[in-house]
Amino acid sequence: MKILAVGQLPTEVGGNYSTGMGKVMYELSCQSYGTDTLYSLAVNCRHSAARRLGGDRYIGYTFPLLRLCKDALRHPARFRSELRDYRCNLNYSPWRALFYRLNIDRAVRSVNPNIVHLHSIDLVIPFSHSEYAKAAKSVVTCHGIFQTEGNPQRCGYYEDSLSRVDYVSGLTKEIHRKLGGLGVSSQRIFTIPNGVDTSKFRYSESERKRLREEQGISEHTVVFLTVASIQKRKGQLDFLRQLVHSGMDFRYWLIGKGPDSDSILAFAAESGVADRVTLIGYVDAPKLYSYYSAADIYAHVSSEEGQALSEIEAYTTGLRVLVNRKIAGTLANEAENNPRYHIADTDQPLDWDEFRRWAGNPSGAERVPSSRFDWQHIADMYRAMYGKIL
Template sequence: MRALHIITGLGVGGAEQQLRLLLRHLPAQCDVVTLTNPGPVAAGLAADGVRVTHLGMGGNRDLGALPRLTRLIRAGGYDLVHTHLYRACLYGRIAARLAGVRAVVATEHSIGDTRLEGRPLTAGVRALYLAGERLGCTTVAVSPTVAERLRHWGVPEPRIRVIPNGIDAPRFRFDEVGRKEARMHYGLPEDAYVVGGVGRLAPGKRFDLLLRALSRLPGDVRLLLVGGGPEEAALRRTARNLGVADRVVLTGERPYLPHPRDDAPGLVDLLSAMDVLASPSTEEAFGLAVVEALAAGLPVLYASCPAVEDLPPDAAPGARRVTGSTGAYVRELLRLRAAGPDERTAPDAVHRYDIACSARQLMDVYTAALAGSTLEVSSP
């Protein structure tokens, strides 16, 4: 089977890194097209032996990208096209159909109650989404929560298949050496209590809440934010205004594992360097950073995480939902700090999200799409 994956960009983000991890486990010959931003994940895919093509799309309204993408699909002789993220799903589905590919699958990574990949869910966005969705065979939802949102939007239930994001859990196992090296690299004292946040620096992630919480926490508490995005300058300005800039580290985008020529630690070691992960975003589609933190044995405070909320209550005893704003996070962080460190072991929830299992389920979807059928919704 020859499959082409089309994604909006390949910067360091959850959907992008999930794609790379999936391709390591899919028993199919896969190429990748990125419409824009061939960032670090593109380099990682190339290092894995995956052919990556940058389409050079100029923006959402670069209609000239459509014939270029159509020609590329037709020339590749692909059996199936799989699209990821809003822009790629829209252009990719149309191009696949124009190229004569009937088996078209999409994964919905980032739909929230009121926003889609950071953009407000207006009537126009919804109408365009539904028009594109009808050109595919199956839409994969990364959680039952996302599946329910799709049904509410009007996507027919037989077209939806739940396949949760997966992780390579052993990779995230706590590493004492990695912890020390990561702290040393960023100047974090060995005895500091480090609150971590992982994700795109965008308004919806609400990392400014963690800065306000930090200003009310003891001086030995540090904040380590891993990710890049449009809010970076605003977050640095807020930290200065709150008088906590010297207690905040913003690492920028970091891959799971650093490139051999990159001396900065990767996400795996950065998770080891943390004492708790805080995820104040209220509109997560899955909560990949939370699951990765749990795999590293971290306690987690979250506002929204379908990956945990869709499981039995005892599956992730180290994860605690926090309702409320700054004060609620301050209280929970003080409670965890006072309780002291616990054994850094992964809970049962982590083992429910195995990337090899997700890849097997996705291959079932591919087989059904090629056979011209659909599969019923299933749970993780």
């Protein structure tokens, strides 16, 4: 069996921009699929750079101008219809969509896959215009479904796109529920979570001691950590507004960058907690485990999520997780009866007494790392899905 995955790759391996979806696709490409072969087409990575990753298993983009001219000249009516579909249904340039379609055509001709696995809803409509769209089974992974509540136009976009593929996979039960509301039958849906590289994301007692000593933080100080782009949807500023009234000896570390950074620093200064809030910026993945190890509570306080890789990474290193009730359905774990999770309405006044009873006195000695979301296990779940599709 041959599978062609289509999506993105992160910048550290040649992509010209990074997304969570790109990291997922790359991690899955590094796993073993037994006697099957996974090929990866990255629409954000030049072909020469992609080939350096692993020979013919990685395919990057080219600018197939000759093929474009042939399509326009040989089938002018079909070509105009395709561009009209893009203009009417996509929120990005029809020429960009055409670029995607031409590169998908090129990859399918090269690989001749049994299954085409799209890693973005935005790739579905371009794929549907491929001359090879009916030659292989197709599946799209929805890494998140956003902005559909009370938005008929957005719902229509999802409904149209999802009708053009054979199967759909989602990361969470919440996504499964939303897919049902968009008219996708349960027989067409698979639920498979994201994963984590347990060789990179692990608990280290020595790193915990080193980093806390460097920062002058005792074991009695509770260190909260959030790893995410710093923006309103991720909830860092709203959470900090509550944290300053907790009465706790706390530190709040934020890893990432974003438009709310200045607002957070200004609020911390106004509230007299500037020395307790640290904006760390971007941290390379191999170094993140040190911060997860040194922290006590992962603050997963977004108001809307697909499924955050950072929360899975935190859980894998043994961190306890404070999670906004609004996104509890996006977790890879069942959170309701899991003592590692504290579910609360983090955009409402928190009951800090209840929180302290749950948190106790966090220390490194209590950490229980987990390996159940290792990427190889997730790849095995996808391989089983491919087998069922065929």
